[in-house]
Amino acid sequence: xxxxxxxxxxxxxxxxxxxxxxxxxxxxxxxxxxxxxxxxxxxxxxxxxxxxxxxxxxxxxxxxxxxxxxxxxxxxxxxxxxxxxxxxxxxxxxxxxxxxxxxxxxxxxxxxxxxxxxxxxxxxxxxxxxxxxxxxxxxxxxxxxxxxxxxxxxxxxxxxxxxxxxxxxxxxxxxxxxxxxxxxxxxxxxxxxxxxxxxxxxxxxxxxxxxxxxxxxxxxxxxxxxxxxxxxxxxxxxxxxxxxxxxxxxxxxxxxxxxxxxxxxxxxxxxxxxxxxxxxxxxxxxxxxxxxxxxxxxxxxxxxxxxxxxxxxxxxxxxxxxxxxxxxxxxxxxxxxxxxxxxxxxxxxxxxxxxxxxxxxxxxxxxxxxxxxxxxxxxxxxxxxxxxxxxxxxxxxxxxxxxxxxxxxxxxxxxxxxxxxxxxxxxxxxxxxxxxxxxxxxxxxxxxxxxxxxxxxxxxxxxxxxxxxxxxxxxx
Numbered sequence: 001x002x003x004x005x006x007x008x009x010x011x012x013x014x015x016x017x018x019x020x021x022x023x024x025x026x027x028x029x030x031x032x033x034x035x036x037x038x039x040x041x042x043x044x045x046x047x048x049x050x051x052x053x054x055x056x057x058x059x060x061x062x063x064x065x066x067x068x069x070x071x072x073x074x075x076x077x078x079x080x081x082x083x084x085x086x087x088x089x090x091x092x093x094x095x096x097x098x099x100x101x102x103x104x105x106x107x108x109x110x111x112x113x114x115x116x117x118x119x120x121x122x123x124x125x126x127x128x129x130x131x132x133x134x135x136x137x138x139x140x141x142x143x144x145x146x147x148x149x150x151x152x153x154x155x156x157x158x159x160x161x162x163x164x165x166x167x168x169x170x171x172x173x174x175x176x177x178x179x180x181x182x183x184x185x186x187x188x189x190x191x192x193x194x195x196x197x198x199x200x201x202x203x204x205x206x207x208x209x210x211x212x213x214x215x216x217x218x219x220x221x222x223x224x225x226x227x228x229x230x231x232x233x234x235x236x237x238x239x240x241x242x243x244x245x246x247x248x249x250x251x252x253x254x255x256x257x258x259x260x261x262x263x264x265x266x267x268x269x270x271x272x273x274x275x276x277x278x279x280x281x282x283x284x285x286x287x288x289x290x291x292x293x294x295x296x297x298x299x300x301x302x303x304x305x306x307x308x309x310x311x312x313x314x315x316x317x318x319x320x321x322x323x324x325x326x327x328x329x330x331x332x333x334x335x336x337x338x339x340x341x342x343x344x345x346x347x348x349x350x351x352x353x354x355x356x357x358x359x360x361x362x363x364x365x366x367x368x369x370x371x372x373x374x375x376x377x378x379x380x381x382x383x384x385x386x387x388x389x390x391x392x393x394x395x396x397x398x399x400x401x402x403x404x405x406x407x408x409x410x411x412x413x414x415x416x417x418x419x420x421x422x423x424x425x426x427x428x429x430x431x432x433x434x435x436x437x438x439x440x441x442x443x444x445x446x447x448x449x450x451x452x453x454x455x456x457x458x459x460x461x462x463x464x465x466x467x468x469x470x471x472x473x474x475x476x
Contacts (some may be wrong), residue, residue, distance in 0.1 A: 006389025097268025102131030128218030
């Protein structure tokens with residue numbers, strides 16, 4: 001029997017996340033995103049309701065990406081203004097008990113040594129409930145905000161990310177041996193310096209001596225997510241991620257994506273099941289189909305198709321607002337992000353998909369409208385297509401979540417599609433992979449950097465050979 005689906009509360013520390021224009025709805029409390037009380041109440045609602053994890057997305061720049069201007073991003077709150085995701089996650093640790101807390105952070109925005117240190121601290125304080133969504137920073141303005149004159153090329157960003165991950169794995173997995181952290185009052189030994197290692201990393205972008213200053217946290221490495229839709233991004237997910245966020249436009253396209261990506265997972269020495277597929281869906285719930293359709297029409301009055309197009313324009317680095325709406329999507333050459341074009345084409349099989357279709361597809365195509373029973377039927381189809389979890393996207397907050405928790409979740413539990421609301425405290429990794437324990441498995445590339453692993457060639461503190469040990473050994 002399949003495991004229950006993973007349910008993520010998908011949001012961003014901003015007024016408007018995915019359904020642009022909905023911040024104007026009088027019942028939408030997401031406009032209070034600057035208020036911690038709003039987030040605490042919402043996360044406690046999700047925790048009680050049986051959700052597994054908050055996935056907090058993030059962006060770190062605003063580009064003149066739609067009609068050559070930033071105007072629509074400010075006017076319609078298209079993921080702007082936006083607050084830091086990790087700060088919010090830290091503030092929510094003490095307000096939750098079993099709920100996973102995951103945030104987005106780009107490799108361009110923080111040095112890996114400090115990032116590793118901060119994440120380990122969060123993992124300690126949360127008792128192992130932290131997840132990280134790895135992004136490479138597609139926004140031009142994001143690169144400019146961190147001192148770069150130009151945006152790093154797509155494939156080069158992923159090469160950069162590979163080194164970033166190598167540094168983190170050395171710190172999280174290799175710097176401390178399992179029995180180095182003693183806290184032995186009788187012998188007066190807090191940590192055994194012989195079992196704490198400098199990492200002595202020297203690479204193209206980073207030189208990091210180490211050691212990792214926090215002791216090993218419950219998960220050591222946080223639960224790892226990734227959302228790249230390009231072939232390079234999917235290969236990166238197959239190597240490094242434990243969960244990948246997808247926005248397939250149908251169960252059929254999801255099945256194809258899962259099959260192809262699982263082949264990559266196995267090529268990198270991992271197994272099917274090591275990578276969970278989490279589909280983004282939104283829900284409009286009614287006691288009858290007619291009621292659900294009426295509510296969907298009411299909400300549609302607030303939706304901004306131009307806002308959706310501005311969002312996509314930023315993500316794919318091409319100004320859809322400056323293009324003829326009748327231009328076929330297939331004729332647009334978008335470096336490294338062909339995946340998003342494929343999604344649009346898959347949504348309208350047999351039709352020549354135009355630029356004008358794009359906003360409609362992404363505003364409405366992954367929305368499920370119906371009764372609790374029909375929604376459960378739909379989720380069964382998604383699960384059978386290979387989907388392991390759902391990023392639940394809201395249109396109005398908290399109503400979208402309240403309706404789902406109160407009316408859909410009980411039906412899902414009866415069908416084995418959702419776990420019981422009351423869960424025992426566990427790390428996020430244990431919630432994602434029941435029965436596997438809190439640490440990355442031995443097939444993950446991070447395991448190679450553990451003591452005894454093929455890439456653990458690190459010097460313990462107090463190494464007698466002196467300063468020359470600071471020179472890194474090149475690892476093939």
